[in-house]
Amino acid sequence: MPIVELQNVRKAYDTKIAVDDLSFTIEPGSMFGLLGPNGSGKTSSIRMMIGITVPDAGSVSLFGEPFTRKNLHRVGYLPEERGLYKKMKVLDQLIFLGQLHGLDAATASKRAQQWSERVDITAAIHKKTEELSKGMQQKIQFIAALLHEPELIIMDEPFSGLDPVNASVLMDTLVDLRNQGRTILFSTHRMDQVEKLCDSICLIHNSHLVLSGAMREIKSRYPNNRVHMTFEGDASFLNHPSVEEAKNYSGRAEIKLRDGDDGQALLAEAITRARITRFEVMEPTLEEIFIEKVTAEPKAVNAGGMVDV
Amino acid sequence: MYNVWLIAKREYLERVRTKSFLISTILIPLLMGGGIIASVVFNSNAKSTSHISIVSRDQQLATDLQSELQSGKDSEMTVSVISPPGPTTRATLDEMLADKQIDGYLWITPSNETNARPSFAYTPRSAADIATKDAITSALRTVLMRERLAHQGMVSSDVAALMQPVEVDTTQAGKNADSTSSYVATAILFFLMYMVIMLYGMNVARSIIEEKTSRVFEVLLATIRPEEMMAGKMLGVGSVGLTQVGIWLAAAILLTSTSLVSSLAGGNVHVSLTAVEIIFFVVYFVLGFLVYASIAAALGAMTNSEQELQQLNMFLVMPLAACFFAAGLVVTNPSSTFSVIISLIPFCSPLLMYLRISLAMPPAWQIALSIVLMLATIYVILWIASRIYRVGILMYGKKPTLPEILRWLKYS
Numbered sequence: 101m102p103i104v105e106l107q108n109v110r111k112a113y114d115t116k117i118a119v120d121d122l123s124f125t126i127e128p129g130s131m132f133g134l135l136g137p138n139g140s141g142k143t144s145s146i147r148m149m150i151g152i153t154v155p156d157a158g159s160v161s162l163f164g165e166p167f168t169r170k171n172l173h174r175v176g177y178l179p180e181e182r183g184l185y186k187k188m189k190v191l192d193q194l195i196f197l198g199q200l201h202g203l204d205a206a207t208a209s210k211r212a213q214q215w216s217e218r219v220d221i222t223a224a225i226h227k228k229t230e231e232l233s234k235g236m237q238q239k240i241q242f243i244a245a246l247l248h249e250p251e252l253i254i255m256d257e258p259f260s261g262l263d264p265v266n267a268s269v270l271m272d273t274l275v276d277l278r279n280q281g282r283t284i285l286f287s288t289h290r291m292d293q294v295e296k297l298c299d300s301i302c303l304i305h306n307s308h309l310v311l312s313g314a315m316r317e318i319k320s321r322y323p324n325n326r327v328h329m330t331f332e333g334d335a336s337f338l339n340h341p342s343v344e345e346a347k348n349y350s351g352r353a354e355i356k357l358r359d360g361d362d363g364q365a366l367l368a369e370a371i372t373r374a375r376i377t378r379f380e381v382m383e384p385t386l387e388e389i390f391i392e393k394v395t396a397e398p399k400a401v402n403a404g405g406m407v408d409v
Numbered sequence: 410m411y412n413v414w415l416i417a418k419r420e421y422l423e424r425v426r427t428k429s430f431l432i433s434t435i436l437i438p439l440l441m442g443g444g445i446i447a448s449v450v451f452n453s454n455a456k457s458t459s460h461i462s463i464v465s466r467d468q469q470l471a472t473d474l475q476s477e478l479q480s481g482k483d484s485e486m487t488v489s490v491i492s493p494p495g496p497t498t499r500a501t502l503d504e505m506l507a508d509k510q511i512d513g514y515l516w517i518t519p520s521n522e523t524n525a526r527p528s529f530a531y532t533p534r535s536a537a538d539i540a541t542k543d544a545i546t547s548a549l550r551t552v553l554m555r556e557r558l559a560h561q562g563m564v565s566s567d568v569a570a571l572m573q574p575v576e577v578d579t580t581q582a583g584k585n586a587d588s589t590s591s592y593v594a595t596a597i598l599f600f601l602m603y604m605v606i607m608l609y610g611m612n613v614a615r616s617i618i619e620e621k622t623s624r625v626f627e628v629l630l631a632t633i634r635p636e637e638m639m640a641g642k643m644l645g646v647g648s649v650g651l652t653q654v655g656i657w658l659a660a661a662i663l664l665t666s667t668s669l670v671s672s673l674a675g676g677n678v679h680v681s682l683t684a685v686e687i688i689f690f691v692v693y694f695v696l697g698f699l700v701y702a703s704i705a706a707a708l709g710a711m712t713n714s715e716q717e718l719q720q721l722n723m724f725l726v727m728p729l730a731a732c733f734f735a736a737g738l739v740v741t742n743p744s745s746t747f748s749v750i751i752s753l754i755p756f757c758s759p760l761l762m763y764l765r766i767s768l769a770m771p772p773a774w775q776i777a778l779s780i781v782l783m784l785a786t787i788y789v790i791l792w793i794a795s796r797i798y799r800v801g802i803l804m805y806g807k808k809p810t811l812p813e814i815l816r817w818l819k820y821s
Contacts, residue, residue, distance in 0.1 A: 150631045179627040200632045
């Protein structure tokens with residue numbers, strides 16, 4: 101039984117279509133990435149999952165039943181923009197949000213303190229929110245979404261605005277939670293982040309679904325026709341006949357091979373002209389798949405506009 | 410309901426803990442007390458104490474005026490009489506005026522014709538000393554009248570009896586017809602409500618706008634319904650207002666009941682209310698506040714910034730002002746059809762039904778109906794406001810249509 105199921109969901113704002121004919125499912129205990137560039141309809145989709153807005157057409161099911169508000173106690177939500185009371189003390193705020201999710205004050209307080217230790221913000225817990233840095237506030241928001249131990253965790257751009265250290269703290273936490281059996285959905289426009297984290301993904305562009313499914317399955321659809329290499333010296337080997345397309349970032353090249361080529365001829369050619377320190381034949385990255393998909397379907401352009409709120 | 414309580418509790422505690430709340434709670438009674446004491450002190454010293462000179466050839470008139478000004482009911486001046494004036498008198502007086510030895514002088518020139526009034530010229534040191542001028546004018550009128558009456562052959566005791574001020578006793582007619590006291594109580598209710606609505610009604614609207622700009626609503630709406638949030642905010646902010654007004658009222662009662670003030674004011678500061686009236690006062694005040702606070706909540710839901718809100722606040726003031734004008738009509742005939750109908754309109758009930766209760770107890774069903782109507786109004790306005798709110802923040806300016814509103818209903 102999928103824990104989240106969207107079927108042919110459509111949402112229009114005034115004249116803009118935010119989401120059109122979107123369907124996907126999320127299996128329990130998986131890490132699901134909702135991907136797409138800015139303004140592609142990620143936030144609009146998420147809002148329909150938690151009942152902030154209602155789809156114009158199609159249906160949303162949570163926990164195997166049509167959307168009802170009582171199931172929201174089983175969901176933890178982290179909005180894209182910080183939604184915290186600026187003048188309120190952090191601990192009070194966390195307790196308040198915990199209570200809204202059905203916890204009693206004592207439990208909420210205890211868990212808030214445990215989480216604060218875990219993400220290393222114990223020192224900030226008695227301060228007012230407005231005194232804290234953006235990264236700190238993001239961590240507090242993160243805790244607020246998890247206090248009531250939700251089965252389904254929905255996070256809209258959880259890593260935006262975080263430095264690499266803090267981002268990896270939160271990523272590790274999410275992986276832990278997934279390993280405990282929670283289901284996690286997060287949206288991001290940074291596709292490189294998703295590669296290592298997600299079990300399955302859904303890629304949307306201009307309000308339309310571009311690609312969805314299990315990460316491994318998607319990747320396996322594409323041949324190992326990419327080469328990432330690092331070199332010093334003459335770059336003229338990039339004109340080799342086996343190269344369909346190449347980008348050279350001064351010494352680091354990303355190459356797409358012609359169909360059926362295994363890259364060996366290119367390597368042999370390259371060695372004669374430059375010093376090679378890395379040569380890796382690999383499947384395309386999500387970003388490359390995405391770009392390929394999007395440029396292949398120019399019809400979708402101009403359908404959505406910038407609706408990323 | 411639990412969520413409403415949580416929202417209200419947070420709103421209440423956060424606001425009560427702020428410094429501005431503490432300061433205004435303490436400061437207003439202090440100002441109020443200071444004001445009362447100052448006005449009492451000022452009132453007792455309102456009699457003019459200027460030092461003036463009267464110049465007149467008619468010594469009788471001058472001394473009469475002198476005694477009236479020195480010991481009359483409106484003045485306690487020091488008056489010196491110069492009679493008759495010498496050729497240097499005016500120069501001397503001008504000099505004294507410049508030296509600030511006197512505050513002014515009154516020059517009386519008798520008329521040449523018989524039975525015509527003499528002419529009076531008052532030269533004050535400061536033209537702004539209206540109190541002295543008024544005291545002189547009224548003393549002159551009294552003296553001249555008395556003189557003329559005596560001239561017509563009346564005995565002085567008759568003159569005194571005639572000049573006796575008239576007192577109208579208003580306390581005998583019985584409670585129900587004592588419209589002055591009811592009107593004063595309604596006026597107090599009106600000003601209290603006006604103040605609280607403008608301060609805290611606007612605060613309800615403001616806190617809703619604040620929630621929108623801080624995006625907290627996104628987290629909240631992921632667990633609770635917008636109407637729970639609206640109701641919670643209204644109750645929370647409203648209770649802060651009621652707490653503050655409660656403290657102020659208690660301070661006011663304390664201040665006016667102290668022997669110091671009542672002895673100084675001579676019992677002038679006094680509004681007597683029966684227990685029933687106090688209960689209705691509280692009930693209508695609270696309900697009235699909630700009706701208007703719910704309008705404020707709707708205004709907050711419709712707008713996105715403080716400036717927009719300011720333009721809409723006439724929706725709060727207008728009905729209230731209309732009620733106050735209607736109160737003038739109700740007070741003359743509290744049981745007319747007009748009074749009954751207008752006092753049942755939820756926006757007017759808090760003031761006008763209360764006024765009717767204090768004038769002549771209306772039938773119980775009318776009181777009950779007005780309360781039910783007010784509660785229903787609060788509910789309906791909140792319901793609409795929460796829809797406007799939810800659709801407004803998430804629809805990017807798109808106006809909600811009826812089918813959409815029905816769909817919201819089904820969904821929540």
